[in-house]
């Protein structure tokens with residue numbers, strides 16, 4: 433193992449856009465940046481990587497994933513979707529509830545090489561048997577305020593939000609009441625509320641007024657009947673108004689929660705995502721989602737600029753997590769947390785959750801992820817699958833997505 437990592441020839445994203453000047457970075461064994469500049473002299477015992485003009489941004493954050501592997505029936509391992517694909521920070525979005533949070537902390541968060549956070553499910557059992565036993569199946573008895581608040585209080589460093597799945601298949605007759613309960617928990621604990629939207633009821637029209645600055649709508653660009661933002665001008669206006677007061681719109685692609693048509697419509701009418709996330713779990717890992725870089729490339733193709741895409745996966749999600757967005761991230765003495773990537777010209781057919789096709793001509797391909805003293809040369813499963821012309825493997829069952 434080398435004492436130093438020397439990264440040569442990268443173009444850093446500074447002030448939201450890429451610099452035109454190539455720089456080198458030297459990272460010490462302690463995971464701190466030691467030198468930043470041009471033509472840094474390599475110390476003895478250093479691993480040297482020439483990235484030949486690749487871009488460099490803060491480490492990518494995937495704000496909506498499922499990584500409580502072994503304790504829920506849908507979760508992946510952090511290793512499968514983390515640094516290997518350019519992601520240095522993974523947020524588990526509601527897989528754990530108060531009753532099983534300790535396992536998440538001990539066996540996932542404390543062992544992963546990525547930085548890990550959790551949005552705690554308001555249902556005590558979390559997503560143990562995700563598509564079979566709703567975490568709100570017992571109605572009001574599914575939520576235990578006392579225990580949930582205690583778990584949050586004991587795990588402030590890990591729990592950065594409250595998650596509620598506001599789809600009829602989950603909520604049963606609780607309807608929008610579950611969002612109000614979750615909002616109450618979020619207010620008491622001073623955390624943001626993350627609301628999954630999908631099959632109504634509850635209606636987005638009833639959910640949006642409950643949300644405040646910093647709260648998040650995930651699956652914001654879904655194409656579900658009665659639950660999407662495109663089909664009713666009133667709902668679209670309400671969503672725009674929510675965004676203008678600071679409600680965060682997150683993509684949360686998922687198996688059935690992202691529509692190219694809805695995203696195109698929203699972008700055309702001035703409503704862009706604030707955060708881009710995958711909702712990766714075992715039913716969409718083999719397509720249509722595959723991985724984080726594939727999702728980013730879809731948004732780039734749909735009309736977002738590279739600068740906007742990078743903002744949506746670096747600065748914006750860190751603000752949701754109440755993490756410091758360090759302006760001096762490229763200054764010696766700072767902990768290393770970077771993703772290096774290239775934008776490759778391609779001709780790939782990709783699909784959304786509705787089975788709609790999109791021709792991708794530019795692919796955001798991660799090259800290297802560095803977090804402290806750990807680093808990994810990256811790859812993209814989506815890139816490999818789409819390049820070989822493979823069709824996504826849609827899960828055989830036709831159940832609505834409930835993640």
Ligand SMILES: [Zn+2]
Nearest residue numbers: 496525711835
């Ligand atoms: Zn999910």
